[in-house]
Amino acid sequence: xxxxxxxxxxxxxxxxxxSLVIGPAKTGIGENLVALLAGGDGxxxxxxxxxxxxxALLAVMIGGGLGxxxxxxxxxxxxxxxxxxxxxxxxxxxxxxxxxxxxxxxAMGSLALPGAALVGALAGVLLVMxxxxxxxxxxxxxxxxxxxxxxxxxxxxxxxxxxxNPFASNEIIFWMMGSLADxxxxxxxxxxxxxxxxxxxxxxxxxxxxxxxxxxDAAEAMGINLHRLRLTLILGTAAVVxxxxxxxxxxxxxxxxxxxxxxxxxxGRPGALLWASAMGGAVMLLAADIAVxxxxxxxxxxxxxxxxxVGAPLFLHLIYRTRRAGQ
Amino acid sequence: MAVGLIGSAVKADAPLxxxxxxxxxxxxxxxxxxxxxxxxxxxxxxxxxxxxxxEQARGFPVNHAQTEEIYLxxxxxxxxxxxxxxxxxxxLTRLGVPVAIFDPANSLEDVASRxxxxxxxxxxxxxxxxxxxxYRDGLTEFQAEVTRxxxxxxxxxxxxTSGNHTLAGxxxxxxxxxxxxxxxxxxxxxxxxLEVLALAQPEAVITSRPYPGxxxxxEIMDHxxxxxMRRNTAGFTDHDWVCGTPFVLRAIGNLAKLRQELEAE
Numbered sequence: 001x002x003x004x005x006x007x008x009x010x011x012x013x014x015x016x017x018x019s020l021v022i023g024p025a026k027t028g029i030g031e032n033l034v035a036l037l038a039g040g041d042g043x044x045x046x047x048x049x050x051x052x053x054x055x056a057l058l059a060v061m062i063g064g065g066l067g068x069x070x071x072x073x074x075x076x077x078x079x080x081x082x083x084x085x086x087x088x089x090x091x092x093x094x095x096x097x098x099x100x101x102x103x104x105x106x107a108m109g110s111l112a113l114p115g116a117a118l119v120g121a122l123a124g125v126l127l128v129m130x131x132x133x134x135x136x137x138x139x140x141x142x143x144x145x146x147x148x149x150x151x152x153x154x155x156x157x158x159x160x161x162x163x164x165n166p167f168a169s170n171e172i173i174f175w176m177m178g179s180l181a182d183x184x185x186x187x188x189x190x191x192x193x194x195x196x197x198x199x200x201x202x203x204x205x206x207x208x209x210x211x212x213x214x215x216x217d218a219a220e221a222m223g224i225n226l227h228r229l230r231l232t233l234i235l236g237t238a239a240v241v242x243x244x245x246x247x248x249x250x251x252x253x254x255x256x257x258x259x260x261x262x263x264x265x266x267x268g269r270p271g272a273l274l275w276a277s278a279m280g281g282a283v284m285l286l287a288a289d290i291a292v293x294x295x296x297x298x299x300x301x302x303x304x305x306x307x308x309x310v311g312a313p314l315f316l317h318l319i320y321r322t323r324r325a326g327q
Numbered sequence: 328m329a330v331g332l333i334g335s336a337v338k339a340d341a342p343l344x345x346x347x348x349x350x351x352x353x354x355x356x357x358x359x360x361x362x363x364x365x366x367x368x369x370x371x372x373x374x375x376x377x378x379x380x381x382e383q384a385r386g387f388p389v390n391h392a393q394t395e396e397i398y399l400x401x402x403x404x405x406x407x408x409x410x411x412x413x414x415x416x417x418x419l420t421r422l423g424v425p426v427a428i429f430d431p432a433n434s435l436e437d438v439a440s441r442x443x444x445x446x447x448x449x450x451x452x453x454x455x456x457x458x459x460x461x462y463r464d465g466l467t468e469f470q471a472e473v474t475r476x477x478x479x480x481x482x483x484x485x486x487x488t489s490g491n492h493t494l495a496g497x498x499x500x501x502x503x504x505x506x507x508x509x510x511x512x513x514x515x516x517x518x519x520x521l522e523v524l525a526l527a528q529p530e531a532v533i534t535s536r537p538y539p540g541x542x543x544x545x546e547i548m549d550h551x552x553x554x555x556m557r558r559n560t561a562g563f564t565d566h567d568w569v570c571g572t573p574f575v576l577r578a579i580g581n582l583a584k585l586r587q588e589l590e591a592e
Contacts, residue, residue, distance in 0.1 A: 025522035043525045050552045051522055101541045165540035167484050174543055182486070182521050182547050298518070 001272065004265045008279040012060070015286035019056035020048065022293055054185045059289045060282040061188070062180075062248050065195045065240035067281020068274060070255020072202045075209035075270030076233050080260060080318055081138050084241045085252030088148030089124040093238075093245035094175040095152045096120020098159050102168070110190045118194060118242030124148055125234045138322050177304030178249035180289050187247040198239025199278070201232050206271030213270060251303050253311025254281050260314060284310075341450025342404035342425075348392040348415070349408035350377055351570035352429050355445040356406055357383050358572065359455050367400055376538070379566045379574040394418040404448065432571020435497045438462060441571050458573060465576040466501070469583065473503040477589045480507035480524055482553065483535035483564065484544040488519040495568055498575055502582035504531070525552050530589060533562035533582070 020036065021029045025047055034040070036048035066084060073082040084090050100106040100116030131144035156175055160168045208229040211219035220226060244251070258280040259273055266272035285303070292301040345360060346367045347353045353368040357380055370391050371377050372384035390396050392412040397405060397419060405426045407416050416426050427448040432438050439459045446455020479499060481489050489495040490513035491506055499506050507529040508519060524532070532553060537545040547553065562585045567578035 023522050024520040025526045043528050046552055046555070047522050047525045050550070051525070104541075106541070163540040163542070165538040165542045165545075167538070167542035167544035168540055171543050182550060184550050184552075186551065298520075 001266065004262075004276060005279075008276065008283060011283045012279060012286070015283060015290065016056050016060065018290055019059060019286050020052050022290055023047075023052055024297060050184060051182075054183050054188045055180050055289065056286070057188050058180050058183055058191070058248060059285045061191060061195050062244040062251065063254055063285025064278040064282040065199055065244050066251065066254040067258040067277035067279070067284070068199055068202050069237045069240045070281070071259040071270065071273045071277035072205055072209070072233055073237060073255070074259050075205070075273065076212065076230070077132075077141065078212065079138055079141055080263075081142055081256070081315070081322070083253060083256035084121075084237060085250060085254070086149075086256060086315070087124075087128045087141060087145030088152060089121050089128070089237060089241050090245050090250035090252060091149045091152035091156070091176075092124025092127075093117040093121035093242045094250045095156045095159070096123075096242065097246040098156050098175060102159055102163050102165075110186075114190050114194045114243040114246045117246035118238050120152075121242035121245070122234070122238040124152065125237055129230075129234065138319075173302060174249045176250055177302030178245075178251035179292075179300055179302050180248055181300045183247060191243040191247045194239045194243030198236045198241075198243070201236030202240065203274055203278075205229060205232060205236075206274050209270035209274070249302075249304070251285070251307055253304075253307040253315070254284055256318075257307070257311045257314055258284055260318065342402075342448075344400070344402045345404045345406060345449060346390060346397055346400050346402040347372075347406040348390055348397060349406065349411045349429070351408060351431065351441075351572070352406035352445070353384065354378065354380050354570055354572045354574075355429070355441055356449065357387075358458055359442065359445045359451050360449050361451060361454075364449060364451075366402065367397075375566065376536075377566055377569050379570075379572065379577075394422075398422060398424065406445075406448065432494050433492060434494065435466060435501060435575065437494070438571040438573065438575060442573075462573045462576065465573070469501050469503075469579055473586075475590060476503055476505040477530040477586060478507050478510075478527070479504040479531040479533060479562075480519075480527065480529040481533050481564065482519065482524060482548065484537075484542070484547070486518045486521060486524070486547055487516065488513055488524075489516045490514040494571055494575065495564065498568060498578050498582065499533070502579045503586045504582070521547060521550060521552060524556075529556060531562060531585065532557045533564060535564045 021032050027044060032048055035044035036053065039045045070083045073084065074080055096119050097113060097117040100113050105116060106113040127148050128144050132141040153176060157172050160172050208224045211222045211224045216226060259277045262276045262280050263273060266276050288303050288306040291306055292303060295301060343364065345356060345365050347356045347365065348369050350369055350371040353372040356365050365387060367390045368384050368387045370389045373381055373389060375381050378384060392415050394415045397415065402424060405419055405424055407426055407428055409428055409430045419426055429441055429444060432441055439462060442455050442459050446452040481495055481499060488508040491500060491509045492514045493516050496506055507527045511519060511523055511527055513519065534548045537548065562582060567574045
């Protein structure tokens with residue numbers, strides 16, 4: 001376990017540094033880091049502090065948040081297919097954010113945009129939980145997720161198409177696929193409080209999720225308050241996914257892939273999987289965000305393209321395995 | 328025939344019912360056509376963000392560049408841009424409606440060529456020549472001595488910038504600025520990454536005004552880095568920049584004022 005922690009931490013640090021030194025302004029690695037830490041004259045400190053640092057920070061925050069939310073939902077539903085992107089929570093958050101931006105509500109204060117996305121995410125989680133039930137089967141969970149995703153995506157497209165802004169309808173792809181390009185410290189500061197609070201709520205679920213592996217009766221016998229656990233999970237997920245989506249669009253599959261890869265390393269314990277998935281999610285999103293900058297440097301390739309290329313085959317594999325286990 | 332008469336008259340074989348379906352041909356046609364010759368302009372001609380001739384455009388019914396509505400107007404000439412509504416242009420040509428195609432203007436000289444072309448299309452060569460003469464006179468006024476060329480960048484939604492071989496780039500140069508996009512290797516228009524803009528450290532950044540409703544594409548203009556580079560001398564591109572019409576003179580004039588403010592600092 002300590003080894004896993006050390007490996008993930010080392011990867012995070014390396015990729016974080018990599019994210020800081022890769023960009024269209026081709027400057028030396030040492031020069032970049034000096035400009036970031038020591039400042040100085042000229043444009044480089046500004047580029048490092050206002051463009052690259054927020055991008056790397058957002059990748060860590062959002063990747064970590066999505067990994068954590070995926071692990072927590074999978075632990076609670078005891079279903080490896082529960083990913084905030086797949087079950088429609090991210091799409092609902094995007095709808096909330098788009099509505100806030102297009103109605104002008106987002107301009108009312110720094111909490112308005114992530115707040116609206118949180119409300120959207122909350123509606124998404126509640127709907128999924130309601131439709132799939134607390135111990136929903138894979139089938140009902142995925143069907144509910146498809147329905148909510150499709151509905152939220154359609155409404156998002158509708159709102160963007162109705163917008164008086166000629167650029168808005170081209171941004172449907174951003175809201176569905178996600179991107180960290182050209183984000184600033186403003187975005188870090190509006191998302192951070194929500195992601196930290198939501199992340200802390202989800203991280204506190206470890207013992208409860210471990211107990212749940214023995215069944216609900218056993219968990220209650222061990223003093224776990226299941227209502228409270230569910231409420232914490234719903235609110236935590238909505239805060240993390242809402243704030244992430246508000247600033248970076250809906251990025252799918254992080255919460256599916258990472259817990260799946262790491263589950264074996266933590267002995268299948270959902271509690272330990274929480275912190276491991278948070279670190280793993282950060283690693284995955286940092287890597288994906290570096291890749292979009294290296295594959296197509298001149299164009300804003302969306303993050304969701306890469307996460308789906310990795311995640312969708314894995315998803316198919318999981319479905320295949322789930323089906324076989326059911327027979 | 329007296330020369331003066333040609334200026335205001337329409338030639339015998341000139342089209343009598345002209346429909347324009349492109350914002351730029353709308354404005355050229357409104358400038359050049361005789362009374363009653365132009366029957367309809369495009370919807371955008373009435374949009375103050377894009378059109379420099381909103382008031383005049385209100386005097387014409389608008390079209391939406393759709394084959395049916397244009398055909399029902401029974402035009403004997405349709406004016407279209409090279410890249411607008413290609414399907415409509417193809418269909419109209421098949422239906423036997425003459426269509427005159429205008430290329431977009433990529434330089435200040437193109438403005439004169441398009442005016443002349445419009446004069447020929449409408450049988451109003453005299454009127455077009457008058458406007459071209461006025462336009463050229465206006466241009467020479469900007470040739471006055473410039474002591475220093477401050478470095479400026481055009482930067483709008485998605486980081487869209489224009490190099491020297493574009494109309495916007497030429498407006499910038501004629502107003503006495505040096506174009507940062509050209510230094511960075513953009514001859515034509517393209518999307519310049521924020522980092523490249525920051526590295527170039529322009530003295531002025533000229534952005535577009537955001538549309539209502541908000542979009543992520545325009546958020547880049549509010550990035551703290553861009554804000555810091557714009558300082559107090561923020562210039563904006565507007566409807567005078569969109570098309571190759573004599574209104575580019577007004578754009579150059581406004582920009583030249585901005586340059587003088589910069590030099591006075």
